[in-house]
Amino acid sequence: MIDLYTWSTPNGRKISIALEEMGLPYKVIPINIGKDEQFAEDFLAISPNNKIPAIIDQDTGIHLFESGTILMYLAEKTGKFWPQTSPEKWRVMEWLMWQMGGVGPMLGQVHHFVKYNQGKAPYAEERYLKEGNRLYGVLDKRLDKVEYVAGDFSIADIAIFPWIARFEWQTIDLNRYPNVKRWYLAIAARDGVKRGYDVPATGNAIPMP
Numbered sequence: 538m539i540d541l542y543t544w545s546t547p548n549g550r551k552i553s554i555a556l557e558e559m560g561l562p563y564k565v566i567p568i569n570i571g572k573d574e575q576f577a578e579d580f581l582a583i584s585p586n587n588k589i590p591a592i593i594d595q596d597t598g599i600h601l602f603e604s605g606t607i608l609m610y611l612a613e614k615t616g617k618f619w620p621q622t623s624p625e626k627w628r629v630m631e632w633l634m635w636q637m638g639g640v641g642p643m644l645g646q647v648h649h650f651v652k653y654n655q656g657k658a659p660y661a662e663e664r665y666l667k668e669g670n671r672l673y674g675v676l677d678k679r680l681d682k683v684e685y686v687a688g689d690f691s692i693a694d695i696a697i698f699p700w701i702a703r704f705e706w707q708t709i710d711l712n713r714y715p716n717v718k719r720w721y722l723a724i725a726a727r728d729g730v731k732r733g734y735d736v737p738a739t740g741n742a743i744p745m746p
């Protein structure tokens with residue numbers, strides 16, 4: 538049993554989607570980041586950076602924060618969605634790190650400036666939208682060659698998907714990125730992805746382009 542500390546955000550959804558797709562039993566502990574619950578001492582003991590997601594694996598006692606690390610841990614535990622042979626293993630890592638270092642931080646800034654604080658900082662809006670569109674372009678070019686970012690469906694796709702699911706917040710027209718749209722619709726159709734998207738349960742359906 539995995540204890541999942543999460544909230545309904547892209548980084549949280551990565552882990553609930555992975556747990557559903559991997560068929561691992563888990564218990565959801567909601568951490569309402571709008572109410573500063575991420576600063577509670579007992580949460581900081583497992584997530585010292587005061588961010589969701591975090592897990593405790595009750596089978597092993599290990600606790601982890603940082604969604605990329607958690608995805609690798611769960612993939613290694615189940616042997617799913619992360620091939621361990623080279624070069625496939627490194628192709629997955631490459632695109633997972635691309636998400637962690639680029640897609641998450643940059644699209645997070647788009648949400649901050651464009652969705653929540655429109656008009657306050659025009660230069661920041663322009664800068665992060667430009668970078669966001671550049672990242673969509675990189676993904677579209679990659680998905681012109683392969684079905685999923687690292688070949689087969691993997692933890693790299695699981696990490697990227699919930700960020701693309703916020704395309705409306707990002708004012709991105711998915712029709713401008715036809716390969717991303719094809720990939721997005723294929724992943725959105727997976728049962729585990731549908732279940733994992735609405736965690737903690739609020740009735741949130743996956744946005745459709």
Ligand SMILES: N[C@@H](CCC(=O)N[C@@H](CS)C(=O)NCC(=O)O)C(=O)O
Pocket residue numbers: 546547548549570575587588589590602603604605641
């Ligand atoms: N690099 C971290 C980022 C996690 C993150 O930014 N979590 C956000 C929600 S998506 C959060 O908990 N924010 C609360 C805060 O910053 O206080 C990861 O991938 O796990």
